[in-house]
Amino acid sequence: MGRKKNWKKPPEALALVATRFKVLSEPLRLRILQELETGALSVGELTTAVGATQPNVSKHLKMLQDAGIVARKQEGNTAFYSIADESVFALCDLVCGSLKEKFTERSAMFG
Numbered sequence: 001m002g003r004k005k006n007w008k009k010p011p012e013a014l015a016l017v018a019t020r021f022k023v024l025s026e027p028l029r030l031r032i033l034q035e036l037e038t039g040a041l042s043v044g045e046l047t048t049a050v051g052a053t054q055p056n057v058s059k060h061l062k063m064l065q066d067a068g069i070v071a072r073k074q075e076g077n078t079a080f081y082s083i084a085d086e087s088v089f090a091l092c093d094l095v096c097g098s099l100k101e102k103f104t105e106r107s108a109m110f111g
Contacts, residue, residue, distance in 0.1 A: 023067040024088070028052060029060045033088060036070065040082035 009017070024030065028050060035041060035049045047057045061081055064070040071084035083089075 020067065023063055023069065024091070026060065028056070029064055030092070032057065032060055032064065033069070033083070033092075036081060036083050037089065040073070040080040042078050042080050044078075046081065 031050045032046055035046055041049070043054060043058055043061065046061070047054045050057065061070060061072070065072055065081070065084075069083070069085050069088050070081045073080045073082070
């Protein structure tokens, strides 16, 4: 598979790319994003869905919000979070597809 684009970028842009990857490098944050893929959820609903504590989920949601990946909407005493940047799923699909391909190649060696 050949490369399609030259993505050579200035150091400032690369720092932003690295920050995005850093935000996505935590498995719990990826689990939160998976849960939000079907629609907005409250912190309580996310806490139950991912099996983590409320303070921990809130901390990760704040990081995702600061990165522009999720959006927060307050309704009364409840905060709901939703996906703000759908491109995160395309990125995850790309990485998962690449990993699947590599694991398939490796398992074929032992088949």
